[in-house]
Amino acid sequence: MADKNPFPGENNTGHIWDDNIRELNNPPPRWWMIAFWASIIWFIGYGVLYPMYPIGQEPTKGIMGWTQIKEYQEGVAEVEAVRAEYETQLKGMSAKEILADPGLADYTVASAKVLFGDNCAPCHGGGGQGGPGYPVLADDDWLFGGTIENIEQTISMGRKGIMTAHGKILSEAEIDSLSKAIVDGKPMSDPNFTNKGCIACHGMDGKGMAVLGSANLTDGIYRFVPEGDQTLLESVKYTIRHGVNDATDPKSREAVMPAFGDRLSQDDIKKLAVYVHKFGGGQ
Ligand code: HEC
Numbered sequence: 001m002a003d004k005n006p007f008p009g010e011n012n013t014g015h016i017w018d019d020n021i022r023e024l025n026n027p028p029p030r031w032w033m034i035a036f037w038a039s040i041i042w043f044i045g046y047g048v049l050y051p052m053y054p055i056g057q058e059p060t061k062g063i064m065g066w067t068q069i070k071e072y073q074e075g076v077a078e079v080e081a082v083r084a085e086y087e088t089q090l091k092g093m094s095a096k097e098i099l100a101d102p103g104l105a106d107y108t109v110a111s112a113k114v115l116f117g118d119n120c121a122p123c124h125g126g127g128g129q130g131g132p133g134y135p136v137l138a139d140d141d142w143l144f145g146g147t148i149e150n151i152e153q154t155i156s157m158g159r160k161g162i163m164t165a166h167g168k169i170l171s172e173a174e175i176d177s178l179s180k181a182i183v184d185g186k187p188m189s190d191p192n193f194t195n196k197g198c199i200a201c202h203g204m205d206g207k208g209m210a211v212l213g214s215a216n217l218t219d220g221i222y223r224f225v226p227e228g229d230q231t232l233l234e235s236v237k238y239t240i241r242h243g244v245n246d247a248t249d250p251k252s253r254e255a256v257m258p259a260f261g262d263r264l265s266q267d268d269i270k271k272l273a274v275y276v277h278k279f280g281g282g283q
């Protein structure tokens, strides 16, 4: 180390090696130092306010009394408050009015998802896609009508469409020709359809009647889909022979939509009606 600084006027510290390698005194920029000290103050302050220093068994609690669970509970309370506001509004409204208000309808759909999952999905599928023996709720083909009032009534009162078993009323040839006409989508082309009384329930045009829940036989959409290796024609014949919910025929098809009026509140039924209508097929 030199006795006298050989580089006068330079901001070196006086530490010099190998004649000319020197240590300079270049302080970091002011902004950097401010940020540096500020972060230390922040760190200490944070530790005073919030749980932090691991002293003893548990970290210090901090003077704010903040805990994760408290923050969570406050969050839940906030959500509840928003919900309560919607829920009070819903109480005074009909399902139809809810449907007409996009904000409320969205809220209803979101809040009825669990209700549908718990009560309806076991039969109708999570997305209302139906299944063997259970009608699709997500299309615009309805047995009992697809207006919001129809749907609400279906859920509240339940439904049970009844078709008489025709196995003993019709000849094999008549069942055969009726079934073929139906599979072709033209039930009216077979005179039996009128002569044997099918029109009494399925209508003059074969399109069904919502009050009876008699299926539309012209649209190619089947309430009862073939099972196993059964063909559609055989499945239709089966329906004609054994009917639906006909107590006099043990092989009759069963189709009962249970009533929810005594199991769910009116508000929940209203929400479910909106939910089902919003599957996209509501009329
Ligand atoms: C035990 C099975 C079962 C459950 C649970 C059930 N359904 Fe149904 N649902 C049916 C059957 C079967 C039918 C058809 C009845 C018929 O064909 O006569 C039906 C029919 C319907 C219809 C009429 C469809 C149409 O085309 O007109 C609607 C709407 C409906 N269900 C909604 C619901 C809702 C909403 C829930 C939940 C609250 C629910 N269902 C729970 C079996 C069920």
Ligand code: HEC
Pocket: 143, 160, 161, 162, 163, 164, 166, 178, 182, 193, 196, 197, 198, 199, 200, 201, 202, 212, 213, 214, 215, 216, 217, 221, 222, 223, 224, 225, 236, 239, 240, 244, 255
């Ligand atoms: C008493 C009223 C009634 C009469 C009469 C009647 N049906 Fe039906 N039919 C129904 C109802 C109701 C359904 C739907 C049942 C349900 O899903 O709840 C139905 C369903 C059907 C289906 C099943 C449709 C599908 O989507 O799977 C066929 C096929 C059918 N009827 C054909 C006939 C033919 C053919 C005749 C005349 C021989 C006839 N029906 C007479 C009430 C009747």
